[in-house]
Amino acid sequence: MQISHVVPPSHLYLSDYGDYDFGLAHLCLADEDYKRFFLERRKLGRDVYMDNGVWETGSPIEMDQMIELALEISPTYIYAPDYMGDMHRTLESVIRFGVKASAIADFRSGIIGVAQGSTFDEWFACVVGLSQLPEVFCHTIAINTLLLPDLYADVEQEGYRRTKTRLSLLEKIDATPGLSTSKRFYATGFGACIDARELLRFPWIQGVDTAIACVLASHSIAITAENACHLKPKGFIDKISFEDDRLAVQNMQVLNTWVSGGEPFVQAPVLV
Numbered sequence: 001m002q003i004s005h006v007v008p009p010s011h012l013y014l015s016d017y018g019d020y021d022f023g024l025a026h027l028c029l030a031d032e033d034y035k036r037f038f039l040e041r042r043k044l045g046r047d048v049y050m051d052n053g054v055w056e057t058g059s060p061i062e063m064d065q066m067i068e069l070a071l072e073i074s075p076t077y078i079y080a081p082d083y084m085g086d087m088h089r090t091l092e093s094v095i096r097f098g099v100k101a102s103a104i105a106d107f108r109s110g111i112i113g114v115a116q117g118s119t120f121d122e123w124f125a126c127v128v129g130l131s132q133l134p135e136v137f138c139h140t141i142a143i144n145t146l147l148l149p150d151l152y153a154d155v156e157q158e159g160y161r162r163t164k165t166r167l168s169l170l171e172k173i174d175a176t177p178g179l180s181t182s183k184r185f186y187a188t189g190f191g192a193c194i195d196a197r198e199l200l201r202f203p204w205i206q207g208v209d210t211a212i213a214c215v216l217a218s219h220s221i222a223i224t225a226e227n228a229c230h231l232k233p234k235g236f237i238d239k240i241s242f243e244d245d246r247l248a249v250q251n252m253q254v255l256n257t258w259v260s261g262g263e264p265f266v267q268a269p270v271l272v
Contacts, residue, residue, distance in 0.1 A: 001200060003259045004049065005252050006211035006237050011245055012037050014214070017252040020076070021046050022209045025061040025069055026053035027238055039073050049209060050075040050109070054082060055189070056236045063097050070101070070109045077140060082114040085146070087126040090116040094130065098137025110139035114188065120151050120165075124172055131182040140184040143169060143205075145191040159232030162191025163198065163271070170202050180204040193228040193251075194271050196258035208259070211237040213251035218242050223254045225265040 002019035009031060015021045021041045028035040028050070038048050050069060052060035060066075060081035070078045080097035083089040094113040101107045113130040117123030123146060130141045145162040155161040166187070173179050180202070187199055187208040193216075199205055215233040216223060218240035242248065257264040 001203075001205060001259050002207035003196070003255060004207065004209040005213055005255075006209055007214055007248075008237055008240055009034050010241065011214070011248070014245060014248060014252070015041075017249065017256065018209075019047075019207070021048045023048060023050050023073075023075070024053050024056060024238060025050055025066055025079075026057055028069055028073070029061065029065060035069075035073065038075065042074055042076075047077075048073065048075040049112070050078040051188075051209075052079040052081050054084060056238055059083075060093075063093075063100065066097070067101055067104065067107065071104070071106055075109050077112050078109040079112045079114065079142070080138070082116055085116060085118045087117040087122040087129075090114065091126060091129045094133065094138055098133065102136040110184075111137065112140045112142050112186065113138040114142045114144055115169075116144070117146070118148070120148050120169070123148065123169055127169070127173060128179070131179060135183075138183065140186050140206075142186045142188040143173075145189050145195075157192075157230035157232070159190075159192030160230040160271075162232060163195055163229070164191075166191060166195070167198060167201075170199075170205070174202060174204075190232075192230055192232055193223045193255065194269055196255040197269075198271060200259070200261065210255065213255060214242075214248045215240055216251055217245070217248035220247065222247060223251045225267050225269045228269040229271050 004018040004020045004022040006022045007014040023038040054060040080094040115126040152161045190210045190212045215235040254264045
């Protein structure tokens with residue numbers, strides 16, 4: 001499984017610690033230098049994912065602007081607009097985006113549809129709905145981390161709850177005949193750091209992006225065997241900062257070791 005580390009605009013060079021690069025559309029629209037970085041990375045042959053900014057801004061960048069960015073940067077993959085917790089609106093948005101993008105001859109990016117829902121059943125239904133779309137409408141299904149009222153509501157720690165919730169969805173996808181092979185699958189964001197290891201249970205997941213290494217570093221927190229199963233740091237990657245990048249690099253190396261099948265600690269964390 002591959003990994004991309006989502007990094008602050010002031011530390012874009014840290015992208016080199018990941019297997020591919022991950023850009024935020026709202027920052028590309030606001031910062032020419034930021035946009036140019038991802039354009040140059042594509043010219044160098046690096047895979048680039050372009051996110052729609054919904055996590056950071058609360059609403060996705062609108063469809064026409066996302067398509068314009070795709071035509072300008074030609075990212076390997078681009079996120080169709082999705083809406084947090086809203087299955088129906090998200091499915092409709094992915095279809096509209098796919099219809100418009102597929103009609104443009106110069107549009108060459110694979111479209112990512114993010115599974116959304118307000119309950120576990122809706123979340124799974126969204127995966128099924130995305131899996132049935134033509135490849136030109138939805139090339140890849142991204143599995144987010146959600147806090148759902150009907151699953152692990154009694155768990156106090158947010159990171160642990162998000163991790164357990166997504167693992168439950170992945171287990172159901174895995175157990176549904178033909179679903180895990182219906183599309184290319186991808187994980188977006190981490191519940192807790194332990195996701196870097198737990199996602200390996202599902203070999204059909206191609207990659208994962210995460211800002212957790214840098215967000216933790218902005219709080220002066222290192223990933224340890226003790227906090228890896230539950231800690232979910234607060235902070236948006238476009239607003240954090242740190243003067244010394246060594247802690248961020250250390251955190252990235254821990255996550256990289258896990259996604260490579262290694263063990264960065266003498267005593268491995270236990271996710272029960």
